[in-house]
Amino acid sequence: xxxxxxxxxYGDYGGRYVPETLIPALDELSRGWDEASxxxxxxxxLDELLERFAGRPTPLYExxxxxxxxxxxxxxxxxxxxxxAHKINNAVGQALLAVRLGKRRIVAETGAGQHGxxxxxxxxxxxxxxxxxxxxxxxxxxxxxxxxMGLLGAEVRPVEFGTRTLKEATSEAIRDWITNVDTTYYLxxxxxxxxxxxxxxxxxxxxxxREARAQVLxxxxxxxxxxxxxxxxxxxxIGLFAGFIADEDVxxxxxxxxxxxxxxxxxxxxxxxxxxxxxxxxxxxxxxxxSISAGLDYPGVGPEHAHLRDSGRAAxxxxxDEEAIAAFHQLASLEGILPALEPAHALARAxxxxxxxxxxxxxxxxxxxxxxxxxx
Amino acid sequence: MAGAxxxxxxxxxxxxxxxxxxxxxxxxxPLADGPTIRxxxxxxxxxxxxxAACLECLRSTRERVDVPLVPMTYAALLEAYxxxxxxxxxxxxxxxxxxxxxxxxxxxxxxxxxxLVAPTSSDERIALAAGQTDGWLYLxxxxxxxxxxxxxxxxxxxxVERTRRLTAVPxxxxxxxxxxxxxxxxxxxxxxxxxxxxxxxxxxGGPSALEAFVxxxxxxxx
Numbered sequence: 051x052x053x054x055x056x057x058x059x060y061g062d063y064g065g066r067y068v069p070e071t072l073i074p075a076l077d078e079l080s081r082g083w084d085e086a087s088x089x090x091x092x093x094x095x096l097d098e099l100l101e102r103f104a105g106r107p108t109p110l111y112e113x114x115x116x117x118x119x120x121x122x123x124x125x126x127x128x129x130x131x132x133x134x135a136h137k138i139n140n141a142v143g144q145a146l147l148a149v150r151l152g153k154r155r156i157v158a159e160t161g162a163g164q165h166g167x168x169x170x171x172x173x174x175x176x177x178x179x180x181x182x183x184x185x186x187x188x189x190x191x192x193x194x195x196x197x198x199m200g201l202l203g204a205e206v207r208p209v210e211f212g213t214r215t216l217k218e219a220t221s222e223a224i225r226d227w228i229t230n231v232d233t234t235y236y237l238x239x240x241x242x243x244x245x246x247x248x249x250x251x252x253x254x255x256x257x258x259x260r261e262a263r264a265q266v267l268x269x270x271x272x273x274x275x276x277x278x279x280x281x282x283x284x285x286x287x288i289g290l291f292a293g294f295i296a297d298e299d300v301x302x303x304x305x306x307x308x309x310x311x312x313x314x315x316x317x318x319x320x321x322x323x324x325x326x327x328x329x330x331x332x333x334x335x336x337x338x339x340x341s342i343s344a345g346l347d348y349p350g351v352g353p354e355h356a357h358l359r360d361s362g363r364a365a366x367x368x369x370x371d372e373e374a375i376a377a378f379h380q381l382a383s384l385e386g387i388l389p390a391l392e393p394a395h396a397l398a399r400a401x402x403x404x405x406x407x408x409x410x411x412x413x414x415x416x417x418x419x420x421x422x423x424x425x426x
Numbered sequence: 427m428a429g430a431x432x433x434x435x436x437x438x439x440x441x442x443x444x445x446x447x448x449x450x451x452x453x454x455x456p457l458a459d460g461p462t463i464r465x466x467x468x469x470x471x472x473x474x475x476x477x478a479a480c481l482e483c484l485r486s487t488r489e490r491v492d493v494p495l496v497p498m499t500y501a502a503l504l505e506a507y508x509x510x511x512x513x514x515x516x517x518x519x520x521x522x523x524x525x526x527x528x529x530x531x532x533x534x535x536x537x538x539x540x541x542l543v544a545p546t547s548s549d550e551r552i553a554l555a556a557g558q559t560d561g562w563l564y565l566x567x568x569x570x571x572x573x574x575x576x577x578x579x580x581x582x583x584x585x586v587e588r589t590r591r592l593t594a595v596p597x598x599x600x601x602x603x604x605x606x607x608x609x610x611x612x613x614x615x616x617x618x619x620x621x622x623x624x625x626x627x628x629x630x631g632g633p634s635a636l637e638a639f640v641x642x643x644x645x646x647x648x
Contacts, residue, residue, distance in 0.1 A: 069458040071544040229570040333476040334506030
């Protein structure tokens with residue numbers, strides 16, 4: 051067994067498994083990101099946009115009526131951000147980076163449409179051309195978001211082959227980038243893909259965990275017993291976890307969709323440019339994921355999550371479609387909050403987790419999911 | 427792409443004048459491939475062409491033709507099968523080297539394979555790939571995915587020129603070479619040409635159609 055070598059590894063996961071054509075662009079991206087992260091002006095501009103354009107900081111809200119007796123459940127309200135999900139944190143940061151690198155055309159993939167909307171939004175804000183690849187099955191499930199992207203000036207390109215969901219949309223976005231790499235910035239939506247994307251997305255989403263940690267300390271005078279977040283590609287989870295990874299007494303729990311459990315039911319493989327835990331058969335062929343939630347309907351996951359699983363620092367469990375729908379209705383009727391179906395998976399597991407004080411990442415709002423919920 | 431008809435198609439290609447035959451081991455998510463090869467992979471997988479069946483296909487093809495056979499695939503298949511075991515079993519089944527489309531030169535450097543370089547590659551990366559490559563270097567003629575094109579890429583000439591300065595290994599050009607005219611123009615620059623998608627299209631017509639297509643390429647090169 052020859053060990054993988056190279057840069058951007060989380061344990062044995064990560065790396066740059068891409069056609070040679072992209073390697074120079076990934077090198078350029080790594081350099082650009084390192085320089086930007088070290089530039090006080092870049093960070094100040096990002097912070098300003100996150101505050102005034104995106105709506106940070108987001109509140110920490112105690113869901114006292116939703117919480118079962120004897121438990122305290124605190125929600126980090128990323129659903130209140132501009133465009134309705136945590137995706138905007140990443141999109142704003144990467145758009146600033148794209149402008150810095152002189153790229154005027156942005157390509158992205160989207161599943162639920164939240165990352166596509168966030169990308170279309172920042173492209174409108176910065177005057178960038180925007181092409182979003184989206185599976186035709188997801189376009190059907192998430193039609194309002196398709197309309198929103200159009201109104202924001204983005205071109206949505208349907209992906210009509212394979213699973214017609216996020217997996218194929220991501221492959222098409224990468225092929226688009228390979229073809230137009232000189233002019234185009236690939237604005238990836240999760241902590242997946244070749245290095246340095248998992249690191250960039252983690253850093254841009256880590257604001258969730260930094261804020262949440264300070265807010266929990268202020269409210270409770272101590273850290274939570276557990277931090278729970280849904281995991282598709284895993285960007286909101288890694289962002290929230292990032293604030294607590296060094297706090298060894300705080301349990302980190304990722305919740306996958308039962309039919310898309312890359313970490314709970316996957317194997318080590320290579321998908322979309324990195325080595326991670328993937329839903330694949332014994333020959334390495336990638337399997338179809340199945341979830342009511344388009345944002346979790348992805349057979350891969352960020353490489354850092356695979357590493358956190360193996361090291362034991364985080365635990366990963368699943369919630370079924372039915373459990374997510376039940377949690378959706380419960381939060382709606384008891385707290386007056388319609389969550390997206392993705393964090394509804396995290397809510398479902400928070401209800402029965404054997405922990406007293408639980409912080410849950412409420413990563414997005416449920417408006418996009420009304421049709422799906424009403425049809426069940 | 428590996429399948430039941432591969433041994434006969436390979437024999438047709440060799441009869442038409444192919445010096446080397448690439449044999450695709452299909453992957454579900456082939457990032458480097460355009461619609462033709464992606465669709466062929468989808469169809470092969472639907473027909474059950476998993477790794478063991480592909481190796482069997484390679485063995486059967488080896489019995490039909492004498493030219494080098496080079497499996498072309500993606501890292502996920504090697505990851506699942508075992509890196510060394512894959513290389514060993516492919517060699518036992520008659521493979522000469524491997525091509526792994528999503529495995530740049532700095533990953534798994536101990537896996538002997540034909541390395542690829544692209545118009546975007548720096549001189550440093552070309553030198554790295556040339557130093558590690560197995561027999562010949564695969565020049566990706568264009569910035570993009572595989573697939574037939576109407577013109578030969580203008581990016582090939584400067585890539586050949588840069589690569590010649592850095593290495594003496596034979597250079598074979600591929601991606602977008604679709605017609606005898608493209609092949610002739612590419613062969614003016616490189617030491618050989620690789621034709622993928624256009625050959626798959628021709629193979630739709632069976633072994634004799636593929637033989638005729640390869641003959642037309644061969645004639646353009648001679």
